[in-house]
Amino acid sequence: MIPTNQAPAAAASAAAAGEDGRLVYRIGMVGPSRVGKTSLITALLHDGQRLLEGTPISMKAVGTATQKRLSQHRRELDGSLLAGEFDAGALGGSQDQFTFHLLLDTGIPGTGIELQLLDYPGGWLDPHTRPAGVDAQWEECERFLEQCSVLVVPVDAAVLMEATTASHLRAVPTVLGTPQVTDVVRSWLKRRNERPDEPALLLLCPVKCESYFDDNGGRRDQSATLLQWVRKVYRQVIELVPNEAPDVRSMRVVYAPVDTIGCVEILRADWLPEPDEPGALTFVAHYGVRPPGERSVKGTEDIMIALCRQLVSGRQKVEEREAGLRREQADTAQTFAERDEGFFRNIWYLVSGERRLRADAARSSREEAIQAAERARALTGIVESLARRAHSDRVHQW
Ligand SMILES: Nc1nc2c(ncn2[C@@H]2O[C@H](COP(=O)(O)OP(=O)(O)OP(=O)(O)O)[C@@H](O)[C@H]2O)c(=O)[nH]1
Numbered sequence: 106m107i108p109t110n111q112a113p114a115a116a117a118s119a120a121a122a123g124e125d126g127r128l129v130y131r132i133g134m135v136g137p138s139r140v141g142k143t144s145l146i147t148a149l150l151h152d153g154q155r156l157l158e159g160t161p162i163s164m165k166a167v168g169t170a171t172q173k174r175l176s177q178h179r180r181e182l183d184g185s186l187l188a189g190e191f192d193a194g195a196l197g198g199s200q201d202q203f204t205f206h207l208l209l210d211t212g213i214p215g216t217g218i219e220l221q222l223l224d225y226p227g228g229w230l231d232p233h234t235r236p237a238g239v240d241a242q243w244e245e246c247e248r249f250l251e252q253c254s255v256l257v258v259p260v261d262a263a264v265l266m267e268a269t270t271a272s273h274l275r276a277v278p279t280v281l282g283t284p285q286v287t288d289v290v291r292s293w294l295k296r297r298n299e300r301p302d303e304p305a306l307l308l309l310c311p312v313k314c315e316s317y318f319d320d321n322g323g324r325r326d327q328s329a330t331l332l333q334w335v336r337k338v339y340r341q342v343i344e345l346v347p348n349e350a351p352d353v354r355s356m357r358v359v360y361a362p363v364d365t366i367g368c369v370e371i372l373r374a375d376w377l378p379e380p381d382e383p384g385a386l387t388f389v390a391h392y393g394v395r396p397p398g399e400r401s402v403k404g405t406e407d408i409m410i411a412l413c414r415q416l417v418s419g420r421q422k423v424e425e426r427e428a429g430l431r432r433e434q435a436d437t438a439q440t441f442a443e444r445d446e447g448f449f450r451n452i453w454y455l456v457s458g459e460r461r462l463r464a465d466a467a468r469s470s471r472e473e474a475i476q477a478a479e480r481a482r483a484l485t486g487i488v489e490s491l492a493r494r495a496h497s498d499r500v501h502q503w
């Protein structure tokens with residue numbers, strides 16, 4: 106087993122300055138076992154690299170632990186695709202909590218934006234399936250989840266779309282863990298409401314969508330039905346937003362369906378009786394691989410666009426507030442850093458780090474200083490240009 110790389114408890118705020126001063130941007134995932142949390146994280150890296158092709162910025166896995174996890178996932182997925190057929194058990198589930206570290210890398214130490222994504226075995230979400238002895242770890246995960254400025258809810262699209270009888274529909278909330286997901290979202294929203302100025306983002310991400318869209322090799326377009334189901338089954342979650350976080354004006358709820366594999370098609374869906382629980386059903390979907398069997402991630406660009414919009418809006422707020430403070434007193438920087446904990450202060454670190462690089466470049470004619478300032482500017486430019494991109498037709502905003 107690969108050891109847990111970092112206790113999430115160390116993650117004290119929604120965004121924090123990393124060890125070498127770069128911005129750390131924390132993203133939480135909330136979903137039951139086998140829903141597709143780990144796959145969504147790996148798809149973000151896979152596709153993030155493609156998005157940044159031809160730019161001076163790259164997306165990288167930081168640290169051996171993250172690299173190992175990603176390559177293990179990739180090996181398992183490649184094996185399944187070669188085998189031509191797989192089900193939800195094809196990829197081993199997560200065994201422990203793990204924070205993935207992905208870096209939008211400028212190549213200059215102390216710059217860049219690090220995305221930290223907390224992953225954990227989905228079975229921990231429900232007290233009935235949480236193994237004995239992991240309470241302390243789960244509490245750490247809960248703390249991380251409350252502190253994130255972005256919460257991602259992966260939704261198994263196949264469960265919604267393949268529920269055809271009343272008994273299937275009765276099983277849907279249990280299979281998707283919607284009561285537990287709702288509780289986590291509620292706690293997260295309450296915390297956001299304590300910091301109403303901070304931009305917050307709730308992403309509802311249906312995954313395993315390949316068979317329900319016709320824009321990535323699929324034959325049928327059932328996207329409207331999928332949206333209706335998500336709206337219906339996650340109605341409580343969506344309605345929590347105005348109720349629990351009425352003061353957070355910049356809260357966004359974005360529906361962004363993702364194919365984390367892409368080249369597969371659902372062949373059969375089984376609703377199997379649970380041997381230990383009379384009346385309960387588990388869901389198993391069987392997938393076939395569409396030739397040529399190459400992974401074709403779709404929809405993660407929309408997630409990146411939404412994340413970049415949040416960063417840009419945080420940055421704008423920081424700059425406005427900083428300008429306001431500057432008018433009031435001279436020692437702006439220190440006051441700003443002391444007054445704000447969390448997302449804004451750490452965005453401020455990013456902004457001030459960039460300014461420092463520009464000042465260094467202005468003072469010195471040395472090539473490295475100028476290059477560092479240019480790379481920092483390139484990162485800002487890319488985040489801004491991604492934030493300006495239009496979302497795909499898959500996306501819906503509430
Ligand atoms: N067809 C299809 N299968 C997917 C997709 N995403 C995930 N899967 C499959 O669903 C299964 C579960 O995915 P994981 O990413 O391991 O799920 P998880 O939520 O991390 O599960 P736990 O670690 O047990 O909590 C795996 O066999 C994946 O290959 C997708 O977009 N399409």
Ligand SMILES: [Mg+2]
Binds near residue numbers: 144198226227
């Ligand atoms: Mg997992």
